[in-house]
Amino acid sequence: xxxxxxxxxxxxxxxxxxxxxxxxxxxxxxxxxxxxxxxxxxxxxxxxxxxxxxxxxxxxxxxxxxxxxxxxxxxxxxxxxxxxxxxxxxxxxxxxxxxxxxxxxxxxxxxxxxxxxxxxxxxxxxxxxxxxxxxxxxxxxxxxxxxxxxxxxxxxxxxxxxxxxxxxxxxxxxxxxxxxxxxxxxxxxxxxxxxxxxxxxxxxxxxxxxxxxxxxxxxxxxxxxxxxxxxxxxxxxxxxxxxxxxxxxxxxxxxxxxxxxxxxxxxxxxxxxxxxxxxxxxxxxxxxxxxxxx
Amino acid sequence: xxxxxxxxxxxxxxxxxxxxxxxxxxxxxxxxxxxxxxxxxxxxxxxxxxxxxxxxxxxxxxxxxxxxxxxxxxxxxxxxxxxxxxxxxxxxxxxxxxxxxxxxxxxxxxxxxxxxxxxxxxxxxxxxxxxxxxxxxxxxxxxxxxxxxxxxxxxxxxxxxxxxxxxxxxxxxxxxxxxxxxxxxxxxxxxxxxxxxxxxxxxxxxxxxxxxxxxxxxxxxxxxxxxxxxxxxxxxxxxxxxxxxxxxxxxxxxxxxxxxxxxxxxxxxxxxxxxxxxxxxxxxxxxxxxxxxxxxxxxxxxxxxxxxxxxxxxxxxxxxxxxxxxxxxxxxxxxxxxxxxxxxxxxxxxxxxxxxxxxxxxxxxxxxxxxxxxxxxxxxxxxxxxxxxxxxxxxxxxxxxxxxxxxxxxxxxxxxxxxxxxxxxxxxxxxxxxxxxxxxxxxxxxxxxxxxxxxxxxxxxxxxxxxxxxxxxxxxxxxxxxxxxxxxxxxxxxxxxxxxxxxxxxxxxxxxxxxxxxxxxxxxxxxxxxxxxxxxxxxxxxxxxxxxxxxxxxxxxxxxxxxxxxxxxxxxxxxxxxxxxxxxxxxxxxxxxxxxxxxxxxxxxxxxxxxxxxxxxxxxxxxxxxxx
Numbered sequence: 050x051x052x053x054x055x056x057x058x059x060x061x062x063x064x065x066x067x068x069x070x071x072x073x074x075x076x077x078x079x080x081x082x083x084x085x086x087x088x089x090x091x092x093x094x095x096x097x098x099x100x101x102x103x104x105x106x107x108x109x110x111x112x113x114x115x116x117x118x119x120x121x122x123x124x125x126x127x128x129x130x131x132x133x134x135x136x137x138x139x140x141x142x143x144x145x146x147x148x149x150x151x152x153x154x155x156x157x158x159x160x161x162x163x164x165x166x167x168x169x170x171x172x173x174x175x176x177x178x179x180x181x182x183x184x185x186x187x188x189x190x191x192x193x194x195x196x197x198x199x200x201x202x203x204x205x206x207x208x209x210x211x212x213x214x215x216x217x218x219x220x221x222x223x224x225x226x227x228x229x230x231x232x233x234x235x236x237x238x239x240x241x242x243x244x245x246x247x248x249x250x251x252x253x254x255x256x257x258x259x260x261x262x263x264x265x266x267x268x269x270x271x272x273x274x275x276x277x278x279x280x281x282x283x284x285x286x287x288x289x290x291x292x293x294x295x296x297x298x299x300x301x302x303x304x305x306x307x308x309x310x311x312x313x314x315x316x317x318x319x320x321x322x323x324x325x326x327x328x329x330x331x332x333x334x335x336x337x338x339x340x341x342x343x
Numbered sequence: 344x345x346x347x348x349x350x351x352x353x354x355x356x357x358x359x360x361x362x363x364x365x366x367x368x369x370x371x372x373x374x375x376x377x378x379x380x381x382x383x384x385x386x387x388x389x390x391x392x393x394x395x396x397x398x399x400x401x402x403x404x405x406x407x408x409x410x411x412x413x414x415x416x417x418x419x420x421x422x423x424x425x426x427x428x429x430x431x432x433x434x435x436x437x438x439x440x441x442x443x444x445x446x447x448x449x450x451x452x453x454x455x456x457x458x459x460x461x462x463x464x465x466x467x468x469x470x471x472x473x474x475x476x477x478x479x480x481x482x483x484x485x486x487x488x489x490x491x492x493x494x495x496x497x498x499x500x501x502x503x504x505x506x507x508x509x510x511x512x513x514x515x516x517x518x519x520x521x522x523x524x525x526x527x528x529x530x531x532x533x534x535x536x537x538x539x540x541x542x543x544x545x546x547x548x549x550x551x552x553x554x555x556x557x558x559x560x561x562x563x564x565x566x567x568x569x570x571x572x573x574x575x576x577x578x579x580x581x582x583x584x585x586x587x588x589x590x591x592x593x594x595x596x597x598x599x600x601x602x603x604x605x606x607x608x609x610x611x612x613x614x615x616x617x618x619x620x621x622x623x624x625x626x627x628x629x630x631x632x633x634x635x636x637x638x639x640x641x642x643x644x645x646x647x648x649x650x651x652x653x654x655x656x657x658x659x660x661x662x663x664x665x666x667x668x669x670x671x672x673x674x675x676x677x678x679x680x681x682x683x684x685x686x687x688x689x690x691x692x693x694x695x696x697x698x699x700x701x702x703x704x705x706x707x708x709x710x711x712x713x714x715x716x717x718x719x720x721x722x723x724x725x726x727x728x729x730x731x732x733x734x735x736x737x738x739x740x741x742x743x744x745x746x747x748x749x750x751x752x753x754x755x756x757x758x759x760x761x762x763x764x765x766x767x768x769x770x771x772x773x774x775x776x777x778x779x780x781x782x783x784x785x786x787x788x789x790x791x792x793x794x795x796x797x798x799x800x801x802x803x804x805x806x807x808x809x810x811x812x813x814x815x816x817x818x819x820x821x822x823x824x825x826x827x828x829x830x831x832x833x834x835x836x837x838x839x840x841x842x843x844x845x846x847x848x849x850x851x852x853x854x855x856x857x858x859x860x861x862x863x864x865x866x867x868x869x870x871x872x873x874x875x876x877x878x879x880x881x882x883x884x885x886x887x888x889x890x891x892x893x894x895x896x897x898x899x900x901x902x903x904x905x906x907x908x909x910x911x912x913x914x915x916x917x918x919x920x921x922x923x924x925x926x927x928x929x930x931x932x933x934x935x936x937x938x939x940x941x942x943x944x945x946x947x948x949x950x951x952x953x954x955x956x957x958x959x960x961x962x963x964x965x966x967x968x969x970x971x
Contacts, residue, residue, distance in 0.1 A: 078486070082486075084486055084489070084490065131669070134672075134673045135672055135673065135676075138672070138676060139404075140406075140485055140486045140489070141400075141404065141405070141406040141485075141489070141619065142672055142676060144406055144486070144489060145406070145611060145615055145668055145672065146668070146669065146672050148608065148611070148668075149664075149665035149666075149668040149669050149672075150665075150669075152608065152661050152662070152664070152665040153662055153665045153666075155658070155661070156658040156661055156662045156665075159658060160658070273493065273497065276490045276493065276494075277490065277494055279490070280483075280486075280487045280490045280491065284484075284486055284487050284490075314501070314504065314505030314507075315501060315502060315505045316501075317497060317498070317501045318497070318498040318499075318501035318502050318505065321494040321495075321497060321498045322498060324494065325476075325479050325480075325491060325494060325495075326479070328479055328482075328483060328487070328491065329478070329479035329482070332479075332482045332483050332484070332487070333484070333487075334487070
C-alpha cells in the first residue's frame with residue numbers, strides 16, 4: 050500500500066511537468082496548427098539563464114524567476130523571428146521549421162556555452178524529504194505538485210475570465226472565426242507563445258531541480274514525452290493535453306515500478322506502444338473531437 | 344494491383360532521372376579515388392532512403408519520422424545474419440544458437456546468393472512489421488500521425504538498444520561484410536526509383552494524393568484513405584528496409600544511433616529542399632543536400648584543424664541543414680520541384696515518346712441508369728452536443744427526379760447531406776439506398792454505391808491537375824479501365840461540364856465557376872445514381888446560374904439521375920426542381936411541388952419571421968436570390 054501511494058505521488062509529480070509542457074504545446078497548436086519542436090529548448094534556456102544568474106551571485110529564488118522570464122521572452126521572440134513567416138503554411142512545413150529552430154538552438158548552446166552539463170546548485174532544503182505519516186515525500190515532488198496545481202488554476206481563471214483568455218479559447222476552437230470577431234491575431238498568437246514559454250519555464254525549473262544540471266539537449270526528451278501526451282489527449286484540446294500528460298506519467302511510473310528487471314530496457318518502448326494502442330481505440334485522442342465537413 | 348497501373352510518365356520520369364545519375368556515377372567509379380567513391384555510394388544509398396520517405400510522405404502529406412527506424416531495424420537484422428561466425432562468437436556471444444549457426448549460403452549458377460537472401464529476409468521481416476505498425480498509424484490524422492511516427496522512431500531505437508543479445512546494445516556492430524559499391528548501389532537506385540514512381544502514378548497513389556489534398560472530398564468519391572495510407576506506408580517501409588540493408592553493407596560498422604534523429608533530419612531536409620510532393624524533387628534534393636553536407640563537413644574539419652588545436656566548432660553540418668530548411672520554407676515553400684515531376688518540367692515529353700496529347704473524344708454517350716429504387720431518409724436525427732441539427736427528418740429521392748432542399752441558414756441542410764453521404768455519423772433513424780441499409784456505412788463505401796456529392800465550400804484536389812481530379816474519382820469508384828480509356832472517359836466527363844480545355848491545369852488555379860463545374864464532373868465519374876449538390880449556384884451570377892440550371896436539367900434528362908439540390912437561390916430551385924422539401928430547425932416543415940411550398944404559410948414564417956410573414960407574400964421566384 051505504501052509503495053503504491055509513493056508511486057502515485059511520483060506519477061502525479063512527473064505528470065504535472067508533462068502536463069505543463071503539453072499544455073503549452075497544445076495552446077500553440079490550437080491557434081497556429083504548429084507542433085513546436087523547439088519547445089524543449091525553452092526549458093534549456095531557463096536552465097542556462099538560471100546558471101548564469103547564479104554564477105553572477107543572484108540568489109536562487111530570483112534566478113528561478115529570471116529563468117522563467119527568459120523562457121517566456123524566448124518563446125515570444127521565437128514566434129516573431131521564425132514562425133511568423135510560415136504562419137499560413139501547412140502543418141508539415143511548420144513542424145519542420147520548428148525542428149530546424151530546435152537544431153540551431155542545440156548547436157548554439159553547444160558552441161557558445163558548452164557541450165558538457167553545467168551544474169546548477171540547488172538549495173539544500175529542496176533536496177530533502179518530508180515525512181508524512183510514515184511516507185517520505187520529496188520536497189521537489191511536493192513543489193512540483195503544488196506549482197502545477199496553482200498554475201493550472203491560474204490559467205483556468207485567466208482563460209475563463211479575461212477577454213484575452215476567452216479569445217484564446219475561442220481561437221482554439223476556430224481561429225479564423227475568432228479573427229472575424231475583431232480579435233487581434235498577433236495578440237492571441239503572442240499570448241499563446243508567451244504562456245507556453247512561461248509553462249515551459251516552470252517545467253524547466255522543476256526538471257532542473259531534479260537533475261541539478263543543464264546541458265544543450267536537456268529539453269529534448271521531456272518535450273518528446275509532451276508531444277505524445279498532446280496526441281494522446283487529443284491534438285488541439287487544452288484539457289486533453291493536461292489529461293494526456295498525467296496518463297502518460299502514470300503509465301511510465303507504473304512500468305518503472307512494476308516491470309520485471311529484464312524488461313526495464315524496453316520501458317520507453319512499452320510505454321509508447323501502449324499509447325499507440327490507446328490511439329488505435331480512439332484515433333482522435335482521449336478528449337479530441339471530429340470537425341464537421343462543409 | 345492488376346489493371347491499376349497507369350501513366351507512361353512514371354517510366355519516362357524514372358529514366359530522365361536515372362540516366363544522368365548512372366552516367367555520372369559510373370564515370371566517378373572509373374576516375375575517383377576510394378574516399379570520393381565512398382561519398383558517391385553513400386549518396387546513392389541516400390537516394391534510395393529519400394525515395395522511401397517520399398513514397399509515404401510525398402503521397403500522403405504526412406511527415407514521417409519513423410522510416411529511419413525501419414532502416415535501422417533492417418540494418419541490424421542483416422548485420423546479425425551476415426557477421427562472420429568467428430566474430431559473432433566475440434561480439435554477440437549471447438546470440439541464440441540457431442542464429443549463431445545460421446547459414447544462408449546457396450549457390451546458383453556459380454553465384455553465392457548469401458547476401459541477396461539475407462537482404463531479402465531483412466526487407467520482408469521489416470515490411471511485415473511495418474504493416475502491423477501501420478494499421479493504427481494510418482488511421483490517425485496528419486499531425487497526430489506525424490507524432491506517432493516520432494514515437495515509433497523512439498520505440499524501435501529502444502528495442503534495438505535493449506535487445507543486447509542480438510545487437511550489442513548501443514555499441515557498434517562490427518564486421519558486417521562490406522560489398523556495396525557504385526554499380527550495385529545504382530541497381531537499387533533504379534529499382535527504388537521505379538517503385539516510387541510507379542506507386543505515385545498508380546491509381547492507388549493518385550487516390551492517396553487526392554486524400555492528401557482534401558480527405559473529406561476524397562472519401563466522398565470513394566477513396567478509402569486509411570487503406571491507401573497503409574499501402575503507401577508498407578511500400579515505403581520496404582524501400583526504407585532496402586536502404587537500411589544497403590547502408591549496413593556499405594558502412595560495415597554502425598550503431599543504433601546511426602539510424603536516429605540525425606539521419607531522419609538529414610533525409611527530411613533532402614525531401615523538403617527538392618519538394619516534398621515530388622519524387623524527382625526528392626532525388627534532386629538528396630543529391631544537393633549530400634553535396635552540401637560533404638562541403639560543410641570538410642569545412643568543419645578544416646576550421647578545426649587549421650584554426651584551433653582541438654575541435655571547437657561543432658555541428659556546422661546541422662546548422663547548415665537547418666538553415667537550408669528554413670531558407671526553402673521561407674522563400675520557396677514547395678521546394679525546388681513543387682508538385683511537379685521531372686518529365687512535366689521537361690515539357691512535351693509525350694511528343695518525344697510519341698504519345699498522344701489529350702484530345703477530348705466527343706460522343707461517349709452517357710448511360711441511362713436503372714430507374715427502379717429510391718434513396719430514402721427515414722426519421723434521421725443528428726445531434727451535436729445538445730443541438731439537434733437534424734431532427735426526425737424524412738425525405739425520399741427517386742432516379743430521374745430533382746428534389747430541392749431549402750431552409751433558412753442553420754436549418755440543417757448541409758448536415759442532412761452529411762448524414763446521407765456518410766460524412767457524419769447518424770444519431771438516430773436510417774438511410775436506405777435502393778433497398779440497402781447504408782446508415783452505418785463509411786463515406787467511401789456510400790460513394791461506391793453510387794451516391795455522389797459536391798460541397799458547399801468547393802473541395803477540389805487543388806494541387807492535382809483537373810484531369811487527375813476526375814481520374815481519382817474514376818479510380819476510387821472501382822472503374823476498371825485501361826490508362827488510355829480512363830483518360831478518354833475523364834475528358835468526356837469534363838467536356839460535358841465544359842471544362843475539358845483545362846485538363847492539364849492545376850485545379851486550384853481555375854476560376855470559381857469552373858471549379859464548381861469540375862467538382863460536378865468529378866462526382867459524375869462515380870456514375871452516380873443519386874447526386875447531392877450543396878449550393879452549386881453559390882456565388883454565381885444570373886447567367887452562370889442559368890447555365891448551371893441547363894447542365895443539371897441535362898444530367899437528369901440524359902442519365903436519369905436523381906438530384907438533391909440544396910441552394911439559397913430560390914429562382915434556381917423553383918425552376919429546376921420537381922419537388923421541394925423545406926427544413927427548419929432540423930425538421931421538415933413542408934414538402935411538395937415548388938408552387939405549393941412557396942404558398943405555404945409555415946415556410947413564409949420560417950423564412951421571414953412571424954410578424955413580417957403576416958404582411959408579406961411568399962418568397963417569390965421573382966424576388967431573386969437570397970444571399971447565403
